[in-house]
Amino acid sequence: MKGINPTFKRSDGSFTPQGVSDWLDAIQNGGISGVSRAISLLENKKPEARKMAMKVLERCMPYTGKSIRIAISGIPGAGKSTFIEAIGNEILQKNYRIAVLAIDPSSQRTGGSILGDKTRMESLAKHPNVYIRPSPAGQSLGGVAANTREAMYICEAAGYDLILIETVGVGQSEVAVHSMADLMVLLTIPGAGDELQGIKRGIMEMADCIVVNKAETPNETKAEQAARELRNATHVFPPHPYGMELKIMLASATTKQGIPEFIEHCLELVNTAKNTGMFEQRRKDQSEYWLNEALHQIMIQSLMENKQNTSHWEDLKMKVKRGETNPFSAADSFWKQFLSSQKNK
Amino acid sequence: MKGINPTFKRSDGSFTPQGVSDWLDAIQNGGISGVSRAISLLENKKPEARKMAMKVLERCMPYTGKSIRIAISGIPGAGKSTFIEAIGNEILQKNYRIAVLAIDPSSQRTGGSILGDKTRMESLAKHPNVYIRPSPAGQSLGGVAANTREAMYICEAAGYDLILIETVGVGQSEVAVHSMADLMVLLTIPGAGDELQGIKRGIMEMADCIVVNKAETPNETKAEQAARELRNATHVFPPHPYGMELKIMLASATTKQGIPEFIEHCLELVNTAKNTGMFEQRRKDQSEYWLNEALHQIMIQSLMENKQNTSHWEDLKMKVKRGETNPFSAADSFWKQFLSSQKNK
Numbered sequence: 068m069k070g071i072n073p074t075f076k077r078s079d080g081s082f083t084p085q086g087v088s089d090w091l092d093a094i095q096n097g098g099i100s101g102v103s104r105a106i107s108l109l110e111n112k113k114p115e116a117r118k119m120a121m122k123v124l125e126r127c128m129p130y131t132g133k134s135i136r137i138a139i140s141g142i143p144g145a146g147k148s149t150f151i152e153a154i155g156n157e158i159l160q161k162n163y164r165i166a167v168l169a170i171d172p173s174s175q176r177t178g179g180s181i182l183g184d185k186t187r188m189e190s191l192a193k194h195p196n197v198y199i200r201p202s203p204a205g206q207s208l209g210g211v212a213a214n215t216r217e218a219m220y221i222c223e224a225a226g227y228d229l230i231l232i233e234t235v236g237v238g239q240s241e242v243a244v245h246s247m248a249d250l251m252v253l254l255t256i257p258g259a260g261d262e263l264q265g266i267k268r269g270i271m272e273m274a275d276c277i278v279v280n281k282a283e284t285p286n287e288t289k290a291e292q293a294a295r296e297l298r299n300a301t302h303v304f305p306p307h308p309y310g311m312e313l314k315i316m317l318a319s320a321t322t323k324q325g326i327p328e329f330i331e332h333c334l335e336l337v338n339t340a341k342n343t344g345m346f347e348q349r350r351k352d353q354s355e356y357w358l359n360e361a362l363h364q365i366m367i368q369s370l371m372e373n374k375q376n377t378s379h380w381e382d383l384k385m386k387v388k389r390g391e392t393n394p395f396s397a398a399d400s401f402w403k404q405f406l407s408s409q410k411n412k
Numbered sequence: 413m414k415g416i417n418p419t420f421k422r423s424d425g426s427f428t429p430q431g432v433s434d435w436l437d438a439i440q441n442g443g444i445s446g447v448s449r450a451i452s453l454l455e456n457k458k459p460e461a462r463k464m465a466m467k468v469l470e471r472c473m474p475y476t477g478k479s480i481r482i483a484i485s486g487i488p489g490a491g492k493s494t495f496i497e498a499i500g501n502e503i504l505q506k507n508y509r510i511a512v513l514a515i516d517p518s519s520q521r522t523g524g525s526i527l528g529d530k531t532r533m534e535s536l537a538k539h540p541n542v543y544i545r546p547s548p549a550g551q552s553l554g555g556v557a558a559n560t561r562e563a564m565y566i567c568e569a570a571g572y573d574l575i576l577i578e579t580v581g582v583g584q585s586e587v588a589v590h591s592m593a594d595l596m597v598l599l600t601i602p603g604a605g606d607e608l609q610g611i612k613r614g615i616m617e618m619a620d621c622i623v624v625n626k627a628e629t630p631n632e633t634k635a636e637q638a639a640r641e642l643r644n645a646t647h648v649f650p651p652h653p654y655g656m657e658l659k660i661m662l663a664s665a666t667t668k669q670g671i672p673e674f675i676e677h678c679l680e681l682v683n684t685a686k687n688t689g690m691f692e693q694r695r696k697d698q699s700e701y702w703l704n705e706a707l708h709q710i711m712i713q714s715l716m717e718n719k720q721n722t723s724h725w726e727d728l729k730m731k732v733k734r735g736e737t738n739p740f741s742a743a744d745s746f747w748k749q750f751l752s753s754q755k756n757k
């Protein structure tokens with residue numbers, strides 16, 4: 068089973084996980100290589116790898132849930148990597164172990180990832196208490212996000228205290244990331260009132276905290292203005308579902324201005340949420356979201372596993388778009404055909 | 413097949429549709445009774461009714477797509493019914509035929525509907541060119557919305573020119589309604605900056621037009637202020653995906669102030685969207701959305717059709733929420749069990 072039971076080096080010599088217990092050992096005692104190989108196992112689409120991955124995840128569960136999960140979202144150019152590096156370095160002083168996971172479905176195009184280039188977070192990447200994982204490649208957004216959620220469990224089982232989830236703020240990835248983070252931070256930059264132009268509708272209202280980054284000289288006035296406009300915009304927002312107060316903060320990842328304050332605010336939000344029970348509630352809601360989402364993804368994958376079904380589905384999609392058939396009859400006939408194919412299997 | 417082939421009166425005597433052609437005849441020539449019975453057929457969950465409903469919908473398709481579909485959303489108390497009555501009466505003067513459909517999943521609790529009480533739209537309800545359909549009862553939001561989308565096709569095949577979709581603005585129903593309307597209107601009322609308190613996050617950014625209703629004396633100043641705050645809030649919004657300009661309008665459903673202007677603005681938006689091709693594009697996107705949504709609903713229904721599966725699922729949900737199992741393994745095992753039960757059927 069090449070690629071499923073890889074041999075890799077660790078302090079006590081080379082190691083080849085054979086069963087679930089070996090994998091848990093690799094995750095908990097195998098350092099970054101162990102965690103990394105376990106996440107590769109999760110991303111491996113081969114049925115036998117997937118089977119083992121499910122067992123490994125189950126074994127990890129008792130060790131999960133103890134980290135703080137913060138998502139950092141923002142348009143390309145908002146300085147997400149530099150910002151993550153700045154807060155990461157600050158938090159390392161608290162002796163936290165940090166895992167940075169990326170959700171970037173656009174990276175499918177190149178098969179790489181925005182985080183693949185670790186030089187962009189050079190000082191963080193070198194630190195022994197930091198693990199940086201690029202976005203899984205070659206998948207739909209749903210798949211990428213699900214893999215990130217799974218990777219999060221592995222990182223927690225490995226003892227990371229803080230999970231930072233980086234996501235590009237131009238699409239639906241925020242909905243997925245919102246469903247796995249305790250806090251969702253939206254990163255923006257000063258600009259003449261159009262600083263959010265690149266952010267998709269609805270995203271702003273999902274944020275638990277908005278940071279105007281790059282607020283250093285000579286951008287102070289512009290940054291203040293951006294913050295004021297954001298306050299105007301958000302003050303008519305409906306109340307936060309988990310009772311948090313949405314704060315608009317100024318920061319500069321390069322000068323470190325506002326970085327300690329940002330971290331303090333995040334920890335305060337988490338503490339308040341824990342005291343009110345909203346922290347726990349949000350995680351329960353998220354687990355339920357992912358149960359439904361996982362079932363949906365597994366079903367779709369199962370339905371589309373052969374080419375005949377896929378092309379039938381594409382054909383129905385075209386017909387529905389042209390108004391030649393209605394979505395309900397089309398879906399109904401597709402599903403009935405699948406069920407009867409299962410009986411004859 | 414009681415309840416599927418009902419006998420009902422029409423101008424040429426009583427009529428009992430037997431096959432698909434009879435149903436199309438009932439829809440196109442049977443007046444409000446014909447349309448009404450056809451929609452009841454769609455809402456009937458018996459397999460044989462559903463089978464016929466799918467055939468009827470398919471037969472209707474060539475006659476669909478020609479109406480304008482406008483969704484009216486807003487918190488309870490925003491005056492949705494009165495507003496719909498006001499715009500309905502105005503539009504009737506243009507010789508339009510109007511269908512009003514409701515999406516109100518909360519009505520499941522009573523088994524009735526906010527629109528069930530037609531006296532709330534008394535003058536509209538009495539008009540021969542108006543058809544008012546309450547929200548289907550006893551279903552999930554997804555089911556309610558899907559039924560409304562299906563009912564829309566029936567109304568279009570029956571020749572209605574304008575479909576108004578009323579929805580309560582407190583939940584996820586807006587996402588569903590946004591996926592079937594050409595225009596989504598958000599109705600709000602004057603109040604000290606908190607006029608949107610009841611609206612769920614993300615809804616405001618989906619609106620194509622926001623109307624501050626009840627702007628009549630003595631509310632003018634408050635209404636102006638609400639509109640100003642909404643303009644402040646929405647001017648940092650990202651650009652509209654279909655290129656429409658979001659307008660904040662004042663209106664009073666009781667004095668009819670602003671009602672003609674609102675209708676003109678809606679028609680203008682529709683015309684612009686048609687000219688740019690965005691109208692057609694939006695509808696295609698919506699059809700694709702509903703194809704996926706319909707497949708999802710059919711699959712879930714199929715999976716949950718027996719009590720054993722349902723209780724197994726509920727059990728998994730509890731375990732996932734308590735962190736005893738992970739969503740991915742739980743969904744995986746649930747699906748595998750379903751597939752093997754299909755083989756042995």
